Amino acid sequence: MREVLPQLLKWWEAGETVGMGTVIATFQSAPRPPGASMLVGPDASAVGSVSGGCVEGSVYESAQEVAGTGEPVLHRYGVSDDDAFAVGLTCGGILDVYIERVNRDTFPELPEIAADIAAGRPVAVATVVEHPDRARMGRRMVIRPSDVVTSGERSLGSARVDAAVRDDALGMLATGHSGTLSYGPSGERRGEGMRVFVWAFAPPPRMLVFGATDFAAEMARVGGFLGYRVTVCDARPVFATASRFPEADEVVVEWPHRYLAAELQGGRIDGRTVVAVLTHDPKFDVPLLEVALRVPEIGYVGAMGSRRTHEDRMTKLREAGLDEKELARLSSPIGLDLGARTPEETAISIAAEIIASRCGGTGQRLRATQGTIHHAARPLTG
Numbered sequence: 001m002r003e004v005l006p007q008l009l010k011w012w013e014a015g016e017t018v019g020m021g022t023v024i025a026t027f028q029s030a031p032r033p034p035g036a037s038m039l040v041g042p043d044a045s046a047v048g049s050v051s052g053g054c055v056e057g058s059v060y061e062s063a064q065e066v067a068g069t070g071e072p073v074l075h076r077y078g079v080s081d082d083d084a085f086a087v088g089l090t091c092g093g094i095l096d097v098y099i100e101r102v103n104r105d106t107f108p109e110l111p112e113i114a115a116d117i118a119a120g121r122p123v124a125v126a127t128v129v130e131h132p133d134r135a136r137m138g139r140r141m142v143i144r145p146s147d148v149v150t151s152g153e154r155s156l157g158s159a160r161v162d163a164a165v166r167d168d169a170l171g172m173l174a175t176g177h178s179g180t181l182s183y184g185p186s187g188e189r190r191g192e193g194m195r196v197f198v199w200a201f202a203p204p205p206r207m208l209v210f211g212a213t214d215f216a217a218e219m220a221r222v223g224g225f226l227g228y229r230v231t232v233c234d235a236r237p238v239f240a241t242a243s244r245f246p247e248a249d250e251v252v253v254e255w256p257h258r259y260l261a262a263e264l265q266g267g268r269i270d271g272r273t274v275v276a277v278l279t280h281d282p283k284f285d286v287p288l289l290e291v292a293l294r295v296p297e298i299g300y301v302g303a304m305g306s307r308r309t310h311e312d313r314m315t316k317l318r319e320a321g322l323d324e325k326e327l328a329r330l331s332s333p334i335g336l337d338l339g340a341r342t343p344e345e346t347a348i349s350i351a352a353e354i355i356a357s358r359c360g361g362t363g364q365r366l367r368a369t370q371g372t373i374h375h376a377a378r379p380l381t382g
Helices: 002-013 056-069 110-119 159-175 214-225 256-265 282-292 307-319 343-359
Strands: 018-027 037-040 046-048 073-078 094-102 123-130 140-143 179-183 194-201 206-210 229-234 250-253 274-277 300-303
Touching (some): 002 018, 002 037, 018 056, 056 073, 056 094, 094 123, 110 194, 123 159, 140 159, 159 179, 159 194, 206 256, 214 229, 214 343, 256 282, 274 282, 282 307, 300 343
Parallel strands (some): 206 229, 229 250, 274 300
Antiparallel strands (some): 018 037, 018 094, 037 046, 073 094, 123 140, 123 194, 179 194
8 A cells, every 4th residue: 555655645635535456465476465556546547556467457447336335345366267368367376355445434544544654653554354244344453563543433343353453463563564364253363254454564674784885885776776774884984975875865974883783772673674794894894793693683684795705704703703503694795696797786686685585585597496486575584
């Protein structure tokens, strides 16, 4: 929903009614992740996408109908072997799409949620998308780490359900992943029949780039493109300037190990955080990696350097007391083998390794692999 939220909010504020389809679950090689949404506005325009084109027409028609009737529906779309032109995913995947009416009456919490997202405050939205009692479908609960917004008919059905969903949604919010939870009709954790979709709107994940180099400038550009909040840190003020790193969200002048330790102590690091050490200077690298590799909360740690530099660095880290399990967390030399030479190419190589680590990819050419193409994203810490 994040990508269509500005337009959705405009229609909401104008008092209009919108049909919205949202991917709540994917199977096999689905092209869009859970949380991807498409709107059908009061002017019959379409905003956003749920499948990259495969089933948009069917979702569009259903969204128009639901906007009129107010009755939410849950559709499953899958590949059609008999007719390649039938509604289906020609890529072979399966999508569950929940389609609902959105206006001021059905989604009164929308402006507050939009404000949380804009301010970078974590918030989750839980919606009942399947239940034996159709009157329960569409019930919604807004969940924040500090409180839960429920009252009367806005509850998901009972205190038991609300408590279970809140606990589970907070776990999803911590990792920033949206998805569907299953319960029994009365909220039984091991039951079936009730499905709740959770949109997890966590602040953007962080990318900490250490070393004010040309490679860092391109890494900041690619990191921002991938949705990371990028910090470039270097102890040398002559190099660590905002003008040299216009793509970074912030540029910090500080010794790298001190900065990382302070961020950890301040609770500003989580399992989605990636650390790219691009200095290949032992006086910066070794103290920084001593801190980073001892903290399992950091999702990815990579360090630039030749193979000789890597071996020297590993020797110094062992001398500093790091064990083999901690050292195994280090991706060095950093990146995938793409044959990269330029800073731009190297940044793509590093980004590719980060994506593969997060999604469980192999880094091989797809034509040399078997099975699913689109992997489900997971916390980098696994």
